[in-house]
Amino acid sequence: MNGLLSGVPQIFMVVFMLAGACVFDMLVKRGVLSVTNTRKLAQCSGFGIQGLCTLSIGFVDDHIQAFVLFSVGAAFSGFAISGYQTNPLDLAPQFAGPLTGISRTGMLGSVISTTLASALTGHSHSLKDWQYVFITAGCVHLAGVVFYGIFASGNLQPWASESQEIIINSTDYHATSDKDGDSNSSVSKKTEAG
Helix, strand or coil, X not given: CHHHHHHHHHHHXXXXXXXXXXXXXXXXXXXXXXXXXXXXXXXXXXXXXXXXXXXXXXXXXXXXXXXXXXXXXXXXXXXXXXHHCCHHHHHCHHHHHHHHHHHHHHHHHHHHHHHHHHHHHCCCCCHHHHHHHHHHHHHHHHXXXXXXXXXXXXXXXXXXXXXXXXXXXXXXXXXXXXXXXXXXXXXXXXXXXX
């Protein structure tokens, strides 16, 4: 029974993730919201509700209420996936892989959080100690939501635009034009000083 119950939040998350993807995609396609505002709505609503649920878990005494709050929080985190998982494709399509890899370094927080939870609960594992864990986790979660809501973008970044000018030095230019027999190559012919 314990295994079945531990899978329920994940099932809810998958359902909300699929539903959220359809809803948020429709908002962009119909022009209801810009890509940036859609990503912010997905991320902030999903992780905002999850953060509030995590914060609330610290104040309930009943394990069923805690399970419901945990399940609701996990479900709404599925909405957030429509925000942050697709955002690298919006920002820099040709650099989405490296950008995603760099952004995943934030997952180191999960390693730190287990150490922090152990330090906060100590050896007593009292309800009050766990209350500190959930309040801290909820506040950190909500701070991330506020940060994303203020600074996130869904626009193609200037450094990621497709058309970029290649600058070569004069030695490389002469070697290229001698090989091709054409001094009018498609590469921009700018010379560097020195």
